[in-house]
Amino acid sequence: MTYSFLTRRAALGALSAAAAGTMSRRAAAIAPSTAPTAVVPYGAAINSPALTNDRAYREAAAKYCQVIVPESEMKWDELRPSRGEYRFENADIIVAFAREHRLALRGHTFAWYGAMPEWVNTIASAAEAERELTTHIQTVVSRYRDVVSSWDVVNEPIPDKPSAVSDLRQFVWSRHLGENYIPIAFRAAAAVDPKAMLVLNEYDVEYIGARFQARRDALRHIVRRLLDQNVPLHAVGLQAHLYADRAIDRDGLQAFVSELKGWGLKILITEMDVIDDTLPGPEQERDAAVAAKADDFLEAVFAACRPEVILTWGLSDRYTWVPTYNKRADGRLNRPLPLDDAMRPKPLMAVIDRFRRRAV
Numbered sequence: 090m091t092y093s094f095l096t097r098r099a100a101l102g103a104l105s106a107a108a109a110g111t112m113s114r115r116a117a118a119i120a121p122s123t124a125p126t127a128v129v130p131y132g133a134a135i136n137s138p139a140l141t142n143d144r145a146y147r148e149a150a151a152k153y154c155q156v157i158v159p160e161s162e163m164k165w166d167e168l169r170p171s172r173g174e175y176r177f178e179n180a181d182i183i184v185a186f187a188r189e190h191r192l193a194l195r196g197h198t199f200a201w202y203g204a205m206p207e208w209v210n211t212i213a214s215a216a217e218a219e220r221e222l223t224t225h226i227q228t229v230v231s232r233y234r235d236v237v238s239s240w241d242v243v244n245e246p247i248p249d250k251p252s253a254v255s256d257l258r259q260f261v262w263s264r265h266l267g268e269n270y271i272p273i274a275f276r277a278a279a280a281v282d283p284k285a286m287l288v289l290n291e292y293d294v295e296y297i298g299a300r301f302q303a304r305r306d307a308l309r310h311i312v313r314r315l316l317d318q319n320v321p322l323h324a325v326g327l328q329a330h331l332y333a334d335r336a337i338d339r340d341g342l343q344a345f346v347s348e349l350k351g352w353g354l355k356i357l358i359t360e361m362d363v364i365d366d367t368l369p370g371p372e373q374e375r376d377a378a379v380a381a382k383a384d385d386f387l388e389a390v391f392a393a394c395r396p397e398v399i400l401t402w403g404l405s406d407r408y409t410w411v412p413t414y415n416k417r418a419d420g421r422l423n424r425p426l427p428l429d430d431a432m433r434p435k436p437l438m439a440v441i442d443r444f445r446r447r448a449v
């Protein structure tokens with residue numbers, strides 16, 4: 090089965106948008122009509138309050154994205170304020186926008202240590218944990234089966250600093266179910282929607298240094314074990330929250346992605362942004378440095394494979410999570426995203442656009 094999260098219409102939209110961006114009218118007129126260039130879809134994490142209240146943001150999302158993913162609206166704390174209760178209103182705002190504009194939709198996320206409601210701490214046994222986790226996944230996947238084509242089933246399973254390849258992050262599901270929570274989650278999602286592209290998503294696997302090598306090793310270890318057990322894992326998501334002041338390990342990343350690809354997995358760039366709080370210099374230089382960092386990262390990934398999608402974690406600097414943990418000391422706004430705070434494209438967008446159309 091081929092797993093794709095682009096509807097046919099969205100794929101055609103992506104092609105014509107890319108053609109419009111690259112070709113002069115004359116070139117387009119003499120180009121063969123069967124557009125030969127494959128185009129990697131672009132998308133962004135979207136937040137529902139901005140979608141509701143900010144028209145410029147809404148228009149930019151419809152203009153630039155072929156794929157969207159809710160930034161928080163499908164996390165446990167939003168969907169499950171209390172046990173036995175599901176609240177879909179905010180997720181549905183994003184779903185309605187995707188339908189209205191015929192955008193592909195990714196879902197995020199089922200098994201993550203973050204954004205968990207308090208009540209899950211009252212889960213008292215393995216059987217109860219398995220029941221809560223699988224019921225949640227069944228309920229949410231079946232509700233959105235006809236519109237969500239890809240899920241981040243498991244997010245950030247590796248501890249920040251793994252001390253062994255088999256190290257797993259400890260949180261409610263791993264505490265009760267051990268490493269089994271991962272196959273349980275993937276199998277529950279696949280049982281409800283066998284067509285969905287199911288993704289294991291991780292951060293901090295792209296830099297030079299022992300910690301990052303250890304994170305790649307731990308991720309490789311999990312993936313290999315899942316594939317050996319025939320778990321329906323289809324792709325690995327590289328979050329790519331890139332730090333402007335860390336060097337990309339081009340060889341390490343390329344080798345890592347090649348290996349995953351060799352195992353039959355697809356690769357997604359799921360949450361790219363460039364954390365820019367330490368960047369000195371005027372805005373223009375900062376924007377160039379941000380774009381250069383993404384270029385470095387994408388170069389290493391594309392040297393190994395063409396990813397299924399490039400998503401950034403937010404679309405415009407007007408709405409970004411970066412200052413939550415990485416606010417600039419000089420009081421200036423962070424500029425981690427492809428559009429500035431007035432919805433104008435920055436050099437980062439040009440880099441993304443170039444890679445999207447790159448032949449590999």
Ligand code: XIL
Nearest residue numbers: 160161197203204244328360402410
């Ligand atoms: C972040 C959101 O951007 C914030 O708005 C929220 O408060 C916390 O989560 N990795 C992930 C995302 O997989 O879900 C996180 O999103 C950012 C890091």
